[in-house]
Amino acid sequence: MKKIGLFILYTLFFVAALLFFTPKENLYYYAEEQLKPLGVVIGYEEAIDHGFSLEIQHAKLYVQKIKSANISTTHIALYGLYNSVSIENIVLDKTFEQFFPPLIEQIDIYQNVFSPMHIKAEARGDFGEANATVNLLERSAAVTLRPSKMMLSRYKNTLRQLKRSKEGDYRYEYKF
Amino acid sequence: MNINFNPSLMRFVRNLLIIILVAKALSLVMLWYFAYEGVHHHANNSKLPEYKRYNANNIIKPTKKPDPKTASEPTSEEAQELAAYGPNISNMVLKGLFKRKSGGLVIIALRAKPNDSEVISIDEVYQGYTLIKILKNGAIFDKNGETFSLYFSEEQQKDRYASRPSKSNLADDDGGIKQVAKTDIVKYAKNVKQIWKDIGIVEVKKAGKITGFKVTRIKPNTPFAQLGLRKGDIIIKANNKAMTSYKDAIAIYKGIDKLEALELVVLRNNQETEINYEIY
Numbered sequence: 001m002k003k004i005g006l007f008i009l010y011t012l013f014f015v016a017a018l019l020f021f022t023p024k025e026n027l028y029y030y031a032e033e034q035l036k037p038l039g040v041v042i043g044y045e046e047a048i049d050h051g052f053s054l055e056i057q058h059a060k061l062y063v064q065k066i067k068s069a070n071i072s073t074t075h076i077a078l079y080g081l082y083n084s085v086s087i088e089n090i091v092l093d094k095t096f097e098q099f100f101p102p103l104i105e106q107i108d109i110y111q112n113v114f115s116p117m118h119i120k121a122e123a124r125g126d127f128g129e130a131n132a133t134v135n136l137l138e139r140s141a142a143v144t145l146r147p148s149k150m151m152l153s154r155y156k157n158t159l160r161q162l163k164r165s166k167e168g169d170y171r172y173e174y175k176f
Numbered sequence: 177m178n179i180n181f182n183p184s185l186m187r188f189v190r191n192l193l194i195i196i197l198v199a200k201a202l203s204l205v206m207l208w209y210f211a212y213e214g215v216h217h218h219a220n221n222s223k224l225p226e227y228k229r230y231n232a233n234n235i236i237k238p239t240k241k242p243d244p245k246t247a248s249e250p251t252s253e254e255a256q257e258l259a260a261y262g263p264n265i266s267n268m269v270l271k272g273l274f275k276r277k278s279g280g281l282v283i284i285a286l287r288a289k290p291n292d293s294e295v296i297s298i299d300e301v302y303q304g305y306t307l308i309k310i311l312k313n314g315a316i317f318d319k320n321g322e323t324f325s326l327y328f329s330e331e332q333q334k335d336r337y338a339s340r341p342s343k344s345n346l347a348d349d350d351g352g353i354k355q356v357a358k359t360d361i362v363k364y365a366k367n368v369k370q371i372w373k374d375i376g377i378v379e380v381k382k383a384g385k386i387t388g389f390k391v392t393r394i395k396p397n398t399p400f401a402q403l404g405l406r407k408g409d410i411i412i413k414a415n416n417k418a419m420t421s422y423k424d425a426i427a428i429y430k431g432i433d434k435l436e437a438l439e440l441v442v443l444r445n446n447q448e449t450e451i452n453y454e455i456y
Contacts, residue, residue, distance in 0.1 A: 006188075010195060017199035026210035036215050043217030058448075062217045070448050091447060 015080060016052075024054040028076070039064040042071075053077040067093050084110040090125070099158050101126035101150055127151045138175075145170040261316045262323035265305065270326045273310055280310045284326065356453045360399045361432055374398040379422070380410050386420050388412040388443065404451045406444065413441035 025047045032042055045059035056074040060067060072089030090104040104125035111119045121132040128148035134141045145151075146169055147159060162170035271293055272283040281297040296302045298310070305317035305324060314327030364371050376392035388410040394400050405411075411419055414428045415438060432438070438453040 010191060013192060014195045014199060017196050018202060021200050021203035023203060023207045023210060026207055026212065029211035029214045030209075032215040033211050041215050041217045043215070045214070047214070060217065065217075072446070089447075 019079065020051055022078075024049045024076070024078075027078075028054055028056070041065075045071075052079070068096070069093060081113045082110070083112070084108065100155060101148075127155075140173065140175045143172045145172070261309075261325045263325070265317065265324045265326045268303070268305075268326055270314060270328055273315060275310045275312065282307060282310060282315045282326075284315075354402070354404055354451065354453050356403070356438070356455045357399075358455055361455065364399075375400040375405075377411075386422075388419050389425060403453070405440075405442065408444070409449075410443040411440055412443055412448070413439075415439055 028047055035041070041062040042056075042059045043062060046057045048055040048057065054076040056076070057072070059071040059074065061069040061071060070091045070093075071087060072091075074088070075084075075086040077084050077086075085108075087107040087109075088105070090107065092100060092102045092104070094102070096102070104123060104127070106125070107121060107123040109119060109121040117136040119134040119136070121130075121134075123130045123132070126148060128146050128151050130143055130145045132141060132143045144165075145159075145162060147155075151159065159170055162172045164170055267287050268284050269287050269290055270282060270284055271290075274280045274282075281295055283293050283295055284302060285291065285293045286303070294302055296307050298307055300307055302317075305319045307315055308318045308323075309316040314325055317324045317326065374395045375398075376394075377389050378392055379386045380388045380390045391405050391407055391409045391411070393407060394405060413419060414424075415435070417424055417428065419425055419428075428438075432455070436455055438455060440451045440453070442449050442451065
């Protein structure tokens, strides 16, 4: 019993040490390289390694060379058993003002070991609140939006692209 | 001196150290596999598309719509001068133009579809015609080595300045682009002391390094008050160049008389805000 306990302790210690020593900045740059062929570039950011997590500050998001958003802070925590990405204060570029409210206060994306093929996300901002789930097995994603008064009054055209449920939510589903 | 260590504690500590070493070795392997630096966005000096760098207020355009049935004939001396470049393009209509030393743009449409306007700048092609020159009252095109002209109709000629705003309006904000008079810049360049009377700027440092320049005060009713800057703004970039030293700031200041557009990025309430200027 003592040996099993020690084995678990050593394993946890190894995982913690590996997480601590993992070159998180370089891992982030590697992820950036994977996004580049998709036309997504995150520029001008500052990556700060906090030991067990990574913080990205003042990033600018470019999609297909078009400046799309300024992102104030992103916290990335990859613990293996539980992984999360928390993005704060996303200000969409003026180009998109016609389609979507510019300020997204927070997006939380998380995944855990008990359901590794499902990624969940929650977001809130001037648009209202939204939940999203991504099913990696079925290669599908679904977004449920509870729009704010501003979204309902000023962005009717955007809402028309979504399916309205009986509860008053708006849903968007797609396969990839 | 005789020190007795607990052998099992020693084994435990030794095993932890081995684990740390293995984890570190693995992380070094990962370092070799991952990328060494991030992906950078390479932007042009100005992120604005060319047609957006001009203030639409400055475009010379008649208030009356051109009559698609009437072919535009050069009647005035200006138009005759234009016609000397080559025959008029009869199936197109000139709706507006913006001329500056380094180029400009024209707004044109097919006479058959006068509402489908296109904005063309120098060297761009429209319906097979390449825009090569913009004059005060028309534009010169090239097609297969032959020169053609396109000018305002007589009716438009009479009316063409009607829509141009008064000079006092030019400094107003127009879709995020502000107007700055070159004469004001020259005036300040000759009298640097006046700059510090009209605006207060101090450097902002983080960990001993300059990260921007903060506006501490702006004197009302001065050209600086028209720039859209506010007290507390921190200028962090000018024309995509980070303001991380006095050298960067001076480089912009020295070259400002040669610029036709300036883009400032300021931190306002911890959010980045872009301010675009057209220097006329």
